[in-house]
Amino acid sequence: MKARVFVTLKPGVLDPQGKAIQHSVELLGYGGIADIRQGKYFEIALESSLEQDEARETATRMAREVLSNPVIEDYRVEISE
Amino acid sequence: MKYGVIVFPGSNCDHDAYHVISKHVGQPVDFIWHRDTDLSSYDAIIIPGGFSYGDYLRAGALARFSPVMNSVKEFAARGRLVLGICNGFQILCEAGLLPGALIRNRGLHFICEHIRVRVETTETPFTNALEGGQVLKIPIAHAEGNYVCDDATLEELEREDRIVFRYCDAQGGITDEANPNGSRENIAGICNRERNVLGLMPHPERACEELLGSYDGRDIFRSLAASVAAQV
Numbered sequence: 001m002k003a004r005v006f007v008t009l010k011p012g013v014l015d016p017q018g019k020a021i022q023h024s025v026e027l028l029g030y031g032g033i034a035d036i037r038q039g040k041y042f043e044i045a046l047e048s049s050l051e052q053d054e055a056r057e058t059a060t061r062m063a064r065e066v067l068s069n070p071v072i073e074d075y076r077v078e079i080s081e
Numbered sequence: 082m083k084y085g086v087i088v089f090p091g092s093n094c095d096h097d098a099y100h101v102i103s104k105h106v107g108q109p110v111d112f113i114w115h116r117d118t119d120l121s122s123y124d125a126i127i128i129p130g131g132f133s134y135g136d137y138l139r140a141g142a143l144a145r146f147s148p149v150m151n152s153v154k155e156f157a158a159r160g161r162l163v164l165g166i167c168n169g170f171q172i173l174c175e176a177g178l179l180p181g182a183l184i185r186n187r188g189l190h191f192i193c194e195h196i197r198v199r200v201e202t203t204e205t206p207f208t209n210a211l212e213g214g215q216v217l218k219i220p221i222a223h224a225e226g227n228y229v230c231d232d233a234t235l236e237e238l239e240r241e242d243r244i245v246f247r248y249c250d251a252q253g254g255i256t257d258e259a260n261p262n263g264s265r266e267n268i269a270g271i272c273n274r275e276r277n278v279l280g281l282m283p284h285p286e287r288a289c290e291e292l293l294g295s296y297d298g299r300d301i302f303r304s305l306a307a308s309v310a311a312q313v
Contacts, residue, residue: 013184013229014184014229014263016186016188016189017189066138066146069142071180072182
């Protein structure tokens, strides 16, 4: 079983890295880009013995307590076989 | 009176803090490895600057899980003094001992230069030997010093007089030009509600000798030393 955790900056939190990436991409000639925001992606392999609910619970708790900082970031958890 | 300087893998201002306590404060001081948990013989703890755990995940995020941090929380809960400098401030925020967070500087650069901060309150054990409004010249050295918090937290910090330092110009003016990293309301340092935990991004331990370009940081350590002496 696999958990995928996406951590993204909350709307309104300044993302100078995203801005710099956007600037570089635009210099390369890519048009029509309104905004780029950088986030983090975690792939967590979980023991196959875990029930889907347990896996989701574990990954969600990890996302909340460790992988994200609730002051500045949001997270989203996906579970797959 | 005994001071402890916590050492995480990646701390690199631990020796500066040690030097200032032994040479300028003139008190015994130990390095405390992050796996140690017994702080019972210490009267004040310094969490120094550096790049604990290489700033992996987020600055200060992994240091918070080191065994010593539970002891630091208990130490703080007993009213003992905890000073977090730079990465130490980031760790204290991640650990929930101080509110808010420190994100990437708005200009993206790692900034290493002398800046000025204004003393916003002398009602802390770390600033009671200073004067309100006093301007200190102290270096900063960080890429993630941009202080953010929500409106409710800012309102609480202001109402409870917990903003301890703000970035300012040479005359003490709080301006956007004098804000090196984009911190909300020019905040450079805050304390907890009980006022015994201070976190600040500038490095007072690097501003204690004339040779280093400024000794304005000494007054912060003088305040700390007097407060520790009063507690013991």
